[in-house]
Amino acid sequence: MDSAAADRPPLLEVEHVSFRYGPLPVLTDVSLAIREGDFLAIIGPNGSGKTTLLKIILGLLKPESGRILFQGRDIASGGVRPKIGYIPQKATHFDPLFPASVREVVSMAFQASKRGLSRRQGEEAAIRRALEVVGMAEAMDRRIGRLSGGQQQRVFIARAIVDKPRALFLDEPTTGVDAGTQDLFYELLDRLNKREGLTIALITHDIGIVDRHITQVACLNQRLVYHGSHAEFCRSDTLKEMLAGGHHLVSHVH
Numbered sequence: 001m002d003s004a005a006a007d008r009p010p011l012l013e014v015e016h017v018s019f020r021y022g023p024l025p026v027l028t029d030v031s032l033a034i035r036e037g038d039f040l041a042i043i044g045p046n047g048s049g050k051t052t053l054l055k056i057i058l059g060l061l062k063p064e065s066g067r068i069l070f071q072g073r074d075i076a077s078g079g080v081r082p083k084i085g086y087i088p089q090k091a092t093h094f095d096p097l098f099p100a101s102v103r104e105v106v107s108m109a110f111q112a113s114k115r116g117l118s119r120r121q122g123e124e125a126a127i128r129r130a131l132e133v134v135g136m137a138e139a140m141d142r143r144i145g146r147l148s149g150g151q152q153q154r155v156f157i158a159r160a161i162v163d164k165p166r167a168l169f170l171d172e173p174t175t176g177v178d179a180g181t182q183d184l185f186y187e188l189l190d191r192l193n194k195r196e197g198l199t200i201a202l203i204t205h206d207i208g209i210v211d212r213h214i215t216q217v218a219c220l221n222q223r224l225v226y227h228g229s230h231a232e233f234c235r236s237d238t239l240k241e242m243l244a245g246g247h248h249l250v251s252h253v254h
């Protein structure tokens, strides 16, 4: 790891995490730290545990053993809710007739909270700002289902960042999106990372598309096969193995 990265405090620490849904292990003894300001790409073959690891970090699944620290505090110890925006794999796109505006979709991030008048005004300002950040403020009153897939994705980002999370997790966000839209999307993430200081973890199958933007790479295959800076990764045996094996990052364990 480069010295600048080592100076930044860890936002999230995954410590010796193991997990299984049934008899077969899905994650075995995975440890890694995500530091403030990282733009981490998580790669690995289908079924290698990437989505599961994200859900464990978010507190949606409990690890069989090991623990997750958010800003140094165990998320299992009550009262610690990791402030992370999340865009799940296959985030549903809206039907053209879905009766909600862009503004309403972004405001869903606040539905769980108590909503006094002054709070609502604060939320309105936050919604506008989040939509400005993703370049969708002008579409605020449009019906969500009438937007293109790429535009809807930007609205999902706005919804994920509107409550000012410390990190944004995205699980294969550009599946089925054309190359030009993908580039614009990753430039947006780059801006969020570099200008707004948002820590980003992105699961992807195509590291070639994001490699201009990322700072760290984690390669998962039930165990953590590799974790380090992007620069080190480019010189690593893991990358050589990936290239030798075509698109299969590392052979699957099951």
Ligand SMILES: Nc1ncnc2c1ncn2[C@@H]1O[C@H](COP(=O)(O)OP(=O)(O)OP(=O)(O)O)[C@@H](O)[C@H]1O
Binding pocket: 021, 022, 026, 044, 045, 046, 047, 048, 049, 050, 051, 052, 053, 089
């Ligand atoms: N809810 C579940 N119940 C049982 N098994 C599951 C469940 N979710 C995932 N699995 C299994 O756990 C393993 C890891 O799944 P996971 O979704 O974490 O992989 P992934 O790396 O995200 O794969 P992909 O690249 O295809 O999205 C797979 O073998 C999968 O079949």
Ligand SMILES: [Mg+2]
Binding pocket: 050, 051, 052, 089, 171
């Ligand atoms: Mg997945």
